[in-house]
Amino acid sequence: MSAKISKLNHNFGIAGQILFRDAGDGFIVIDIKNSFCNATIAVQGAHLMTWNPKGQKPVIWMSPVAKLAPGKSIRGGVPICWPWFGAHASEPSYSGHGFARTVAWDVIDTAALDNGSTFVAFRIAEVNKEQWPYNAPAEMYMTIGATLEMELVTDNLGSREITVGDALHTYFCVSDVSKSTIRGLDGCDYLDKVGPAARRTQQGDITIGSEVDRIYLDQGQDVVIEDPGLKRAIRIEKRGSNSTIVWNPWIEKCIKMGDFGSDDGYLGMVCVESANAAEDVVKLAPGDSHRLWVRYSVE
Numbered sequence: 001m002s003a004k005i006s007k008l009n010h011n012f013g014i015a016g017q018i019l020f021r022d023a024g025d026g027f028i029v030i031d032i033k034n035s036f037c038n039a040t041i042a043v044q045g046a047h048l049m050t051w052n053p054k055g056q057k058p059v060i061w062m063s064p065v066a067k068l069a070p071g072k073s074i075r076g077g078v079p080i081c082w083p084w085f086g087a088h089a090s091e092p093s094y095s096g097h098g099f100a101r102t103v104a105w106d107v108i109d110t111a112a113l114d115n116g117s118t119f120v121a122f123r124i125a126e127v128n129k130e131q132w133p134y135n136a137p138a139e140m141y142m143t144i145g146a147t148l149e150m151e152l153v154t155d156n157l158g159s160r161e162i163t164v165g166d167a168l169h170t171y172f173c174v175s176d177v178s179k180s181t182i183r184g185l186d187g188c189d190y191l192d193k194v195g196p197a198a199r200r201t202q203q204g205d206i207t208i209g210s211e212v213d214r215i216y217l218d219q220g221q222d223v224v225i226e227d228p229g230l231k232r233a234i235r236i237e238k239r240g241s242n243s244t245i246v247w248n249p250w251i252e253k254c255i256k257m258g259d260f261g262s263d264d265g266y267l268g269m270v271c272v273e274s275a276n277a278a279e280d281v282v283k284l285a286p287g288d289s290h291r292l293w294v295r296y297s298v299e
Protein backbone atom coordinates (compact mmCIF):
# COMPACT_ATOMS: atom_id res chain seq x y z
CA MET A 1 0.00 0.00 0.00
CA SER A 2 1.39 3.45 -0.86
CA ALA A 3 2.48 5.82 1.88
CA LYS A 4 -0.21 8.25 0.72
CA ILE A 5 -3.00 5.70 1.17
CA SER A 6 -1.62 4.56 4.53
CA LYS A 7 -1.62 8.17 5.69
CA LEU A 8 -5.19 8.76 4.49
CA ASN A 9 -6.35 5.59 6.28
CA HIS A 10 -4.47 6.64 9.40
CA ASN A 11 -5.91 10.17 9.41
CA PHE A 12 -9.40 9.60 8.00
CA GLY A 13 -10.14 5.86 7.81
CA ILE A 14 -12.76 4.41 10.18
CA ALA A 15 -12.60 0.66 10.82
CA GLY A 16 -15.44 -1.17 9.07
CA GLN A 17 -16.80 2.07 7.57
CA ILE A 18 -14.25 4.14 5.61
CA LEU A 19 -11.37 2.59 3.71
CA PHE A 20 -9.03 4.34 1.24
CA ARG A 21 -7.62 2.08 -1.48
CA ASP A 22 -5.82 2.14 -4.80
CA ALA A 23 -8.28 1.49 -7.65
CA GLY A 24 -5.34 1.07 -10.05
CA ASP A 25 -2.27 3.11 -11.01
CA GLY A 26 -2.44 5.07 -7.78
CA PHE A 27 -5.99 6.39 -8.37
CA ILE A 28 -7.41 6.64 -4.84
CA VAL A 29 -11.00 5.76 -4.01
CA ILE A 30 -12.87 5.58 -0.71
CA ASP A 31 -15.08 2.60 0.09
CA ILE A 32 -17.93 3.47 2.44
CA LYS A 33 -19.89 0.78 4.27
CA ASN A 34 -22.52 1.29 6.93
CA SER A 35 -25.76 -0.37 7.98
CA PHE A 36 -27.73 1.55 5.30
CA CYS A 37 -25.63 1.37 2.15
CA ASN A 38 -22.35 0.92 0.32
CA ALA A 39 -20.76 3.77 -1.63
CA THR A 40 -17.55 4.60 -3.46
CA ILE A 41 -15.96 8.03 -3.92
CA ALA A 42 -12.99 9.05 -6.06
CA VAL A 43 -10.82 11.52 -4.12
CA GLN A 44 -9.94 13.24 -7.43
CA GLY A 45 -12.85 15.54 -8.17
CA ALA A 46 -14.53 14.59 -4.83
CA HIS A 47 -16.54 12.46 -7.21
CA LEU A 48 -19.16 10.14 -5.74
CA MET A 49 -19.14 7.07 -7.98
CA THR A 50 -21.67 4.68 -6.45
CA TRP A 51 -24.38 4.73 -3.78
CA ASN A 52 -26.19 1.48 -3.21
CA PRO A 53 -28.77 1.60 -0.40
CA LYS A 54 -29.34 -1.91 1.02
CA GLY A 55 -32.04 -3.89 -0.76
CA GLN A 56 -32.05 -1.49 -3.75
CA LYS A 57 -30.59 -1.70 -7.21
CA PRO A 58 -27.85 0.96 -7.58
CA VAL A 59 -29.31 4.47 -7.51
CA ILE A 60 -26.36 6.19 -9.17
CA TRP A 61 -25.36 5.15 -12.70
CA MET A 62 -21.71 4.54 -13.52
CA SER A 63 -20.49 3.60 -16.96
CA PRO A 64 -19.16 0.02 -16.97
CA VAL A 65 -16.18 1.31 -18.97
CA ALA A 66 -15.56 4.51 -16.97
CA LYS A 67 -11.86 5.33 -16.89
CA LEU A 68 -10.27 6.33 -13.62
CA ALA A 69 -7.24 8.39 -14.52
CA PRO A 70 -5.50 11.57 -13.37
CA GLY A 71 -6.96 14.68 -14.99
CA LYS A 72 -9.81 12.80 -16.73
CA SER A 73 -13.51 13.15 -15.98
CA ILE A 74 -15.43 10.02 -15.01
CA ARG A 75 -18.52 9.05 -17.02
CA GLY A 76 -21.16 8.51 -14.36
CA GLY A 77 -21.58 9.12 -10.66
CA VAL A 78 -21.79 12.73 -9.48
CA PRO A 79 -19.29 14.94 -11.32
CA ILE A 80 -18.96 18.37 -9.71
CA CYS A 81 -19.32 21.16 -12.27
CA TRP A 82 -17.58 24.21 -10.79
CA PRO A 83 -16.93 27.16 -10.99
CA TRP A 84 -19.05 27.25 -14.12
CA PHE A 85 -21.57 24.96 -15.78
CA GLY A 86 -21.32 24.02 -19.47
CA ALA A 87 -19.22 26.25 -21.69
CA HIS A 88 -17.37 29.13 -19.97
CA ALA A 89 -19.22 32.43 -20.49
CA SER A 90 -16.36 34.14 -22.34
CA GLU A 91 -13.47 31.68 -22.84
CA PRO A 92 -14.37 28.86 -25.23
CA SER A 93 -10.98 27.17 -24.68
CA TYR A 94 -11.71 26.50 -20.98
CA SER A 95 -13.03 23.01 -20.15
CA GLY A 96 -16.76 22.52 -20.23
CA HIS A 97 -18.27 22.27 -16.72
CA GLY A 98 -15.19 23.87 -15.12
CA PHE A 99 -12.06 22.23 -13.77
CA ALA A 100 -13.21 20.91 -10.36
CA ARG A 101 -14.15 17.45 -11.59
CA THR A 102 -10.69 16.63 -12.92
CA VAL A 103 -8.37 18.06 -10.26
CA ALA A 104 -7.10 16.90 -6.87
CA TRP A 105 -9.23 17.47 -3.78
CA ASP A 106 -8.12 16.96 -0.17
CA VAL A 107 -10.10 14.97 2.34
CA ILE A 108 -10.47 17.32 5.33
CA ASP A 109 -12.78 15.39 7.66
CA THR A 110 -14.61 12.10 8.10
CA ALA A 111 -17.02 10.89 10.78
CA ALA A 112 -19.20 7.95 11.73
CA LEU A 113 -22.41 9.77 12.66
CA ASP A 114 -24.62 8.77 15.60
CA ASN A 115 -27.50 7.96 13.25
CA GLY A 116 -25.34 5.36 11.45
CA SER A 117 -24.55 7.49 8.36
CA THR A 118 -21.04 8.31 7.22
CA PHE A 119 -19.73 11.83 6.69
CA VAL A 120 -16.86 12.82 4.37
CA ALA A 121 -15.67 16.39 3.65
CA PHE A 122 -13.35 17.56 0.88
CA ARG A 123 -11.68 20.83 -0.12
CA ILE A 124 -10.49 21.56 -3.64
CA ALA A 125 -6.68 21.33 -3.68
CA GLU A 126 -5.77 22.43 -7.19
CA VAL A 127 -7.56 25.59 -8.23
CA ASN A 128 -6.70 26.68 -11.75
CA LYS A 129 -5.44 30.17 -10.87
CA GLU A 130 -5.50 31.40 -14.45
CA GLN A 131 -9.14 30.40 -14.92
CA TRP A 132 -10.27 31.27 -11.38
CA PRO A 133 -8.05 34.11 -10.10
CA TYR A 134 -10.07 34.55 -6.90
CA ASN A 135 -9.67 33.63 -3.28
CA ALA A 136 -12.85 31.57 -3.44
CA PRO A 137 -12.34 27.84 -2.88
CA ALA A 138 -14.91 25.04 -2.92
CA GLU A 139 -15.70 22.42 -0.33
CA MET A 140 -17.91 19.34 -0.65
CA TYR A 141 -19.67 17.62 2.24
CA MET A 142 -21.29 14.21 1.80
CA THR A 143 -23.57 12.43 4.27
CA ILE A 144 -24.04 8.89 3.08
CA GLY A 145 -26.70 6.65 4.59
CA ALA A 146 -30.31 5.70 3.87
CA THR A 147 -30.38 8.98 1.92
CA LEU A 148 -27.49 10.68 0.16
CA GLU A 149 -26.86 14.34 1.01
CA MET A 150 -24.28 16.45 -0.76
CA GLU A 151 -23.43 20.09 -0.22
CA LEU A 152 -21.10 22.09 -2.45
CA VAL A 153 -19.95 25.28 -0.74
CA THR A 154 -18.20 28.22 -2.38
CA ASP A 155 -16.68 30.78 0.01
CA ASN A 156 -15.82 34.19 -1.36
CA LEU A 157 -12.81 35.00 0.84
CA GLY A 158 -11.63 37.77 -1.50
CA SER A 159 -12.44 41.46 -1.68
CA ARG A 160 -14.51 41.66 -4.87
CA GLU A 161 -17.78 40.22 -6.08
CA ILE A 162 -17.51 36.98 -8.04
CA THR A 163 -19.90 35.02 -10.24
CA VAL A 164 -20.10 31.28 -9.81
CA GLY A 165 -22.00 28.60 -11.70
CA ASP A 166 -22.21 25.04 -10.42
CA ALA A 167 -23.96 21.70 -10.75
CA LEU A 168 -24.07 18.28 -9.18
CA HIS A 169 -24.18 16.47 -12.49
CA THR A 170 -25.79 13.31 -11.13
CA TYR A 171 -26.30 10.26 -13.33
CA PHE A 172 -29.26 8.25 -12.00
CA CYS A 173 -29.91 4.59 -12.80
CA VAL A 174 -33.21 3.76 -14.42
CA SER A 175 -34.45 0.44 -15.76
CA ASP A 176 -35.37 2.05 -19.11
CA VAL A 177 -35.25 5.82 -19.61
CA SER A 178 -37.91 5.63 -22.33
CA LYS A 179 -40.39 4.23 -19.77
CA SER A 180 -39.49 6.58 -16.91
CA THR A 181 -41.16 9.90 -16.04
CA ILE A 182 -39.61 12.98 -14.50
CA ARG A 183 -42.01 14.99 -12.37
CA GLY A 184 -41.68 18.46 -10.79
CA LEU A 185 -40.80 20.66 -13.75
CA ASP A 186 -44.27 21.29 -15.20
CA GLY A 187 -44.66 24.97 -16.11
CA CYS A 188 -40.91 25.79 -15.87
CA ASP A 189 -39.14 27.67 -18.62
CA TYR A 190 -36.13 25.90 -20.07
CA LEU A 191 -33.29 26.49 -22.48
CA ASP A 192 -33.34 23.73 -25.04
CA LYS A 193 -29.81 22.79 -26.12
CA VAL A 194 -30.91 20.25 -28.75
CA GLY A 195 -31.13 21.83 -32.20
CA PRO A 196 -31.17 25.62 -32.62
CA ALA A 197 -31.05 27.28 -29.18
CA ALA A 198 -34.59 27.91 -27.97
CA ARG A 199 -36.45 28.91 -24.83
CA ARG A 200 -39.57 26.86 -24.13
CA THR A 201 -42.01 26.11 -21.34
CA GLN A 202 -42.45 22.58 -19.96
CA GLN A 203 -45.96 21.24 -20.35
CA GLY A 204 -46.69 18.35 -17.97
CA ASP A 205 -44.18 15.71 -16.88
CA ILE A 206 -41.08 14.80 -18.88
CA THR A 207 -40.82 11.59 -20.84
CA ILE A 208 -37.75 10.87 -22.94
CA GLY A 209 -37.85 9.38 -26.44
CA SER A 210 -34.98 11.25 -28.12
CA GLU A 211 -31.96 13.35 -27.11
CA VAL A 212 -32.82 15.68 -24.23
CA ASP A 213 -30.50 18.47 -23.02
CA ARG A 214 -32.35 21.19 -21.15
CA ILE A 215 -31.61 23.80 -18.53
CA TYR A 216 -34.76 24.42 -16.49
CA LEU A 217 -34.61 27.92 -15.01
CA ASP A 218 -35.94 29.38 -11.75
CA GLN A 219 -36.58 25.89 -10.51
CA GLY A 220 -36.38 24.97 -6.84
CA GLN A 221 -39.02 22.33 -6.12
CA ASP A 222 -38.37 18.62 -5.65
CA VAL A 223 -37.90 16.60 -8.80
CA VAL A 224 -38.93 12.93 -8.84
CA ILE A 225 -37.81 10.24 -11.29
CA GLU A 226 -40.50 7.57 -11.52
CA ASP A 227 -39.28 4.20 -12.67
CA PRO A 228 -42.10 1.68 -13.08
CA GLY A 229 -39.61 -1.01 -14.21
CA LEU A 230 -37.81 -0.91 -10.86
CA LYS A 231 -41.06 -0.06 -9.02
CA ARG A 232 -39.37 2.90 -7.39
CA ALA A 233 -39.10 6.65 -7.45
CA ILE A 234 -35.99 8.69 -6.74
CA ARG A 235 -36.69 12.01 -5.02
CA ILE A 236 -34.32 14.95 -5.46
CA GLU A 237 -34.66 17.67 -2.83
CA LYS A 238 -32.49 20.73 -3.06
CA ARG A 239 -31.62 24.17 -1.69
CA GLY A 240 -29.45 26.91 -3.16
CA SER A 241 -30.11 25.67 -6.67
CA ASN A 242 -32.26 27.58 -9.15
CA SER A 243 -31.68 25.43 -12.21
CA THR A 244 -32.20 21.78 -13.06
CA ILE A 245 -30.55 20.18 -16.05
CA VAL A 246 -32.14 17.12 -17.61
CA TRP A 247 -29.85 15.26 -19.99
CA ASN A 248 -29.92 12.03 -21.92
CA PRO A 249 -27.71 11.75 -25.01
CA TRP A 250 -29.89 9.13 -26.74
CA ILE A 251 -28.43 6.70 -29.24
CA GLU A 252 -26.36 8.74 -31.72
CA LYS A 253 -24.53 10.82 -29.12
CA CYS A 254 -24.12 7.78 -26.89
CA ILE A 255 -22.35 5.91 -29.71
CA LYS A 256 -20.29 8.99 -30.57
CA MET A 257 -19.23 9.55 -26.96
CA GLY A 258 -18.09 5.93 -26.86
CA ASP A 259 -17.84 5.64 -23.07
CA PHE A 260 -21.31 4.37 -22.17
CA GLY A 261 -20.31 0.70 -22.30
CA SER A 262 -22.64 -0.27 -25.16
CA ASP A 263 -24.63 1.38 -27.94
CA ASP A 264 -27.77 1.24 -25.81
CA GLY A 265 -25.98 2.29 -22.60
CA TYR A 266 -27.99 5.53 -22.62
CA LEU A 267 -31.20 3.62 -21.83
CA GLY A 268 -30.10 2.86 -18.28
CA MET A 269 -29.40 6.44 -17.17
CA VAL A 270 -30.74 9.94 -16.91
CA CYS A 271 -28.93 12.99 -15.57
CA VAL A 272 -31.00 15.26 -13.35
CA GLU A 273 -28.57 17.93 -12.25
CA SER A 274 -29.16 20.40 -9.45
CA ALA A 275 -27.44 23.53 -10.63
CA ASN A 276 -27.08 27.28 -10.97
CA ALA A 277 -26.57 27.72 -14.69
CA ALA A 278 -27.11 30.19 -17.55
CA GLU A 279 -29.09 33.16 -16.20
CA ASP A 280 -29.24 31.53 -12.73
CA VAL A 281 -25.50 31.89 -11.98
CA VAL A 282 -24.80 33.20 -8.48
CA LYS A 283 -23.27 36.59 -7.64
CA LEU A 284 -21.31 36.29 -4.45
CA ALA A 285 -20.29 39.36 -2.43
CA PRO A 286 -16.99 39.39 -0.48
CA GLY A 287 -17.36 37.34 2.70
CA ASP A 288 -20.44 35.47 1.45
CA SER A 289 -20.87 31.74 0.91
CA HIS A 290 -22.97 29.96 -1.63
CA ARG A 291 -24.30 26.52 -0.65
CA LEU A 292 -25.77 24.10 -3.18
CA TRP A 293 -27.38 21.25 -1.22
CA VAL A 294 -29.19 18.14 -2.41
CA ARG A 295 -30.74 15.08 -0.79
CA TYR A 296 -31.57 11.95 -2.78
CA SER A 297 -33.95 9.32 -1.44
CA VAL A 298 -35.67 6.26 -2.83
CA GLU A 299 -39.43 5.81 -2.43
Ligand SMILES: O=P(O)(O)OC[C@H]1O[C@@H](O)[C@H](O)[C@@H](O)[C@@H]1O
Pocket residue numbers: 073096097169193213214245247273
Ligand atom coordinates in the same frame (compact mmCIF):
# COMPACT_ATOMS: atom_id res chain seq x y z
O1 LIG B 1 -19.43 15.00 -21.63
P1 LIG B 1 -19.57 15.96 -20.46
O2 LIG B 1 -18.64 17.14 -20.54
O3 LIG B 1 -19.46 15.23 -19.15
O4 LIG B 1 -21.03 16.57 -20.54
C1 LIG B 1 -22.12 15.76 -20.64
C2 LIG B 1 -23.39 16.61 -20.78
O5 LIG B 1 -23.57 17.32 -19.58
C3 LIG B 1 -24.81 18.02 -19.52
O6 LIG B 1 -24.90 18.66 -18.28
C4 LIG B 1 -24.85 19.05 -20.61
O7 LIG B 1 -26.07 19.77 -20.55
C5 LIG B 1 -24.67 18.36 -21.95
O8 LIG B 1 -24.66 19.35 -22.99
C6 LIG B 1 -23.37 17.57 -21.96
O9 LIG B 1 -23.26 16.86 -23.18
